[in-house]
Amino acid sequence: MHTIDIIILTVVAALLLLALRSTLRHYGGKGGGCCGCSGCSGGSSSCSAGGSVEPFMAAGKPAGTDTLSKTLQIEGMHCGACKQSVESALAGINGVVFADVNLEKGTAKVVMRENVEDALFREAVEDKGFQLKGILKAGT
Secondary structure: OOHHHHHHHHHHHHHHHHHHHHHHHHHHHOOOOOOOOOOOOOOOOOOOOOOEEEEOOOEEOOOOOOOEEEEEEEEOOHHHHHHHHHHHHHHOOOOEEEEEEEEEOOEEEEEEEEOOOOOHHHHHHHHHHOOEEEEEEEEE
């Protein structure tokens, strides 16, 4: 092997290791940049402005309202930016009180004032680049 071949192989190997490290960090919830997350930790205490459902809920419902809820199974979310994107899209649907994404479970709990068509949830999720795999209805 020539010296130049060894140098090229070393550079290529170093680049591959850096790419692998970045990929593992990104999908491990430590950022990576492709979807706007730059160092947040995944999971429920991510860098998103959202948070836990608890401050909005009293006995399972937003204070003073009769509500319905649905749990959406969503594929492709892996960081705080994904969480924020989906929560904002779902909360923007007419009739939705709020949405709370659980990255670990790949779900979003949506609380509504009135029944919302499932097609609207599918459209909102898919417009953000994710896939809606199923909807569980919890009732009132």
